[in-house]
Amino acid sequence: MRNADISLSGVYELSKILTAPARLEITLTNVVNSLPSFVRLRHAAMIVLDAGGELEITTTDGNNHARQSGPRSVIPQAVVDRIVATGTPLIIQDVGKSELFQAHIQPTLNGGTLPVTFLGVPIKAEDKILGTLSIDRVRDSATSPHCDEEDVRFLGMVADLVGRTIRLHRMLSTDHQRHVEEQCTPEKSDERTDPARHPQVKIDGIVGESPALKQVLETVAVVARTNSTVLLRGESGTGKEFFAQAIHKLSPRRKKAFVKLNCAALPESVLESELFGHEKGAFTGAISQRAGRFELANGGTLLLDEIGEISPAFQAKLLRVLQEGELERVGGTRTLTVDVRLICATNKDLETAVVNGEFRADLYYRINVVPIMLPPLRERPGDISRLAKAFLGRFNSENNRELAFAPPALDLISQCYFPGNVRELENCVRRTATLARSRTIATSDFACQNSQCLSSLLWKGVDRSHGSDGFARGNKAPAGSPLPARRIDIPGGEPLPLRAHNPSDSAYPAAGPRLTDRDRLIDAMEKTGWVQAKAARILGLTPRQVGYALRRHGIEVKKF
Incomplete structure (x- = not known):
């Protein structure tokens, strides 16, 4: 019998694979190869169909992906047709006794003395069947039908995530093809320059050309066109608020308000008033009626930062608003209806919080509609020098200075490991620029070169656990910790x-x-x-x- 811990852990790990920047074939292959870690199986297979119902991608556990154009697949065509036609899971306790497998018995499906069980589920996206996900395993006395049902439910969750990923990749591919066609068609030049069709948005604080960042920006551009709830996930300092603003500015709601609230900065009683508003006299100090953030964001976008820090009691109140679109002000009785596009952000492991009972599972599924993983700075090494120059330019503008980096200084900072990501990089640049002794910032101006970088206490936690001191050894952190280049x-x-x-x-x-x-x-x-x-x-x-x-x-x- 599966337990909730394994299921949530599996969904979390597989969602990270699906949101990582990679070609669709590689992404699906990585998902199939990871399934044995979460479900007992002997073989796993994923089949993706194109718009005409023909076989487009086939991937199996332990094998590289392969595109095929013929009807042959790794499981019987009759099985694929049954799952696609019915749109429901298929469980076959013994494939040797099934008519669907009689014409396609292979050594891989022949269980020998023990029967082989087949479990298959459809891959869907918006009620459209995109393919199948299936496993087979040798059945023994320890296997029960209840175990099969639990595993089918898990495979169904995985297939749902895969379906969303396939649909997103196809949308991105279609948009790219349309963009190429528009560039090659002179008569459409007016449409390309129409700001109402393709608004040019400058995202303050987001600079870079790395593939990981470009992948996120492409996803943001697609997601922004809908009203789907977005969950921005990533380490502290990766710029979640900036990406939320980009989604709002690229959306049809861009002319309405963008309202944000840090849920971790307020106690529960104040948080309720801030989000839902209050009536006059609802509590001590409520001298007048006040609209909450939901009302202020009506028709626009609301960003709830640090969503993982709210208490379980308040999670229930928030869930009702998200499900019904209705709320009452604190101390009021009149029900208000709001139309808000919700964006949540967190650096917390919500899956673990759900398992530990710290975060409601129903709220987790409600906000985790379109998860976007923001890459940490260590996965964008080529962007560090660009960001450093941008931050130095901002510092010069604010302080009427004319500082510049020496080439060795840029090389040094590009090799740094920043646990605080972009936020820490900006602080490093500002600190170095403030204390620089000349117009050209040299390597000797950085705190890490003088054993004065306090961030070393974060990234050298392993050394501190063994009783050594980063300062005493003169370790240069973060510059002493190069990014992984191999x-x-x-x-x-x-x-x-x-x-x-x-x-x-x-x-x-x-x-x-x-x-x-x-x-x-x-x-x-x-x-x-x-x-x-x-x-x-x-x-x-x-x-x-x-x-x-x-x-x-x-x-x-x-x-x-």
Whole structure:
């Protein structure tokens, strides 16, 4: 029997894979390869159909993706047709006794002495069938029909996320094709320059050309056209408020108000008044009637920042407004109807909060309609120098200065590890510019070069746990922690970067431009006594990915 912890953990991990910037085929392959971590299976398969119902993408557990144009697939065509036609899950306890499998019995589906169970669910998006997701497994005495039903429910949740991702990729592809056609058609030049059709929005504070950032901006442009609730997720300092403003400015509601509220900054009693408003005399100090943020944002957009910090009691009150679109002011009896596009933001692990009973599951599903993962700065290394120049330009404008970075200074800051992301980078630039002794900022002007960077206490937590002091050793943080420039190739997906680390720390794998992926992998395994789980932690990978890499590079695991 599945438990809620495994299901939520699986949905969370798979949603991160689906929102990562990658080609659709690679994304779907990574999802299928991750299924064995959350559900018992022998084989898994995902089939995606095109607009005409023909086979477009087929991916199976452990195999690379493949585009096919013929009717042949990894499971019987009759099974695919049944799931697509009915739009409902299909459970076959023994494929050897099923008519659907009789004409397509393969060694992979032949259970030998034990029967093989097949579980399949449709992949949907807005009531349209886009394909199927299925698994098969050998059935034994420990397997019960109830277990099959639980796993089908889990696969249904995964298929729903996959369907949304496929639809989003197709929308982006269609928009790109339309843009290319418009550029190639002179008579449509007036439409291309029409600001009402394609508003040009400057997003203050968001600078960069990295693929990860571009992927997010493309998603924002598509999502903004609808009224769907958006959940912005990412580490502190990644610019969630700026992206929320971009969604509002690109939406049909851009002429209405954009209202924001930090839920973590107010106690529950004040938060209720701020969101719902209050009547005169509702409590001490309520000397007049006041409209809440929901009323002020009527027809526009409301950003609820730090949504994960509100109390369970207030979550119930908020859920009613989101479901019904109705509210009453504090101390009032009249029901007000509001039309608000909601954007929520958090850096909290909501899935864990739901499992621990700290966050209502029904509210989680209500706000997690379109999740957008904002990339941390360490995944945008090429953008650091651009952001640093932009922040320095802002500092010069505000303080009537004419400072500039020396090339070595830009190289240094581009290699820094910023746990506080863009917010910390801006503070670093402002602090350095304020204390600079000349018009040209040199490497010696940075606090990390003088063992005065307090952020080292954050990223060197592992050293502090062993009793060492970053300042006493003169470690240069964050500049002493270069971003991961090397990657390890994992079969069935894009190369994954190694975790940022301090090169002087013997607990981390060797780093250097001349070291190959194989050398890094062997070095990490040797330092951890050939324990794959420990090597995975210092490489920033999963044990399963380390196992793939070992087999790919032909490395024999030593046993002691």
